[in-house]
Amino acid sequence: MLRVADKGQVVDGKIYQGATGVSNHIGHIVVDPEGPKAPYGNSGILEQYASTLGIARLAKEARLKPLRGQPADARTFEEMALKGNKKAKKVYEKAGKMLGIGLTSSIHLLNPSVIIFSGGVSRAGDLLFKPMHKELNTRCFKSHLKGLKFRLAKLGDNMGAVGAARLAWQRLPSSAKNK
Secondary structure (H helix, E strand, C coil), X not given: CEEECCCCEEECCEECCCCCCCCCCHHHCECCCCCCECCCCCECEHHHXXXXXXXXXXXXXXXXXXXXXXXCCHHHHHHHHHCCCHHHHHHHHHHHHHHXXXXXXXXXXXXXXXXXXXXXXXXXXXXXXXXXXXXXXXXXCHHHHCCCEEEECCCHHHHHHHHHHHHHHHHCCHHHHCC
16 A cells, blocks of 8 residues: 555555655655755655645646635635636646656555555546546556556545554554553
8 A cells, every 4th residue: 555645655554664764755756857846955856746835836837827815726726627727727637647657656666556645636536636547557567557446545634643643553562552
């Protein structure tokens, strides 16, 4: 299982942490080496495209303006795309394409059985996921896509908090868990 929204990979029923406990930053996979610089210095990372801030950045680049009184945020641009705004649709197509590019690397490396999406942008549904699937079908080995399931988190935006609690539980000594 791979969780898409900052971090989360479950291996053998446990949250995988990597050698030093800092793994699973899927948003930091480089999808465009010539892309915009992230605050911490790397350029063209997935987060710069397929996140709430990434959507707002793409919309600004496309000179997409919300209706008067509406915020210039991912939710507003999602609503505009759903109402047929061509620029807004293009923003989500770009975000979905970049998500597909980033997931291709993760799928080839990890071969997950399930990918679970959470976070605000995932609520855009097909606006994001259709271009993502198109990109995956173009880039991924068919053997890696066979049987792969894509799901939205049942816990919604609470998935991170539940994951953090699970990680804390995993780190407790066995004696403390049995009390």
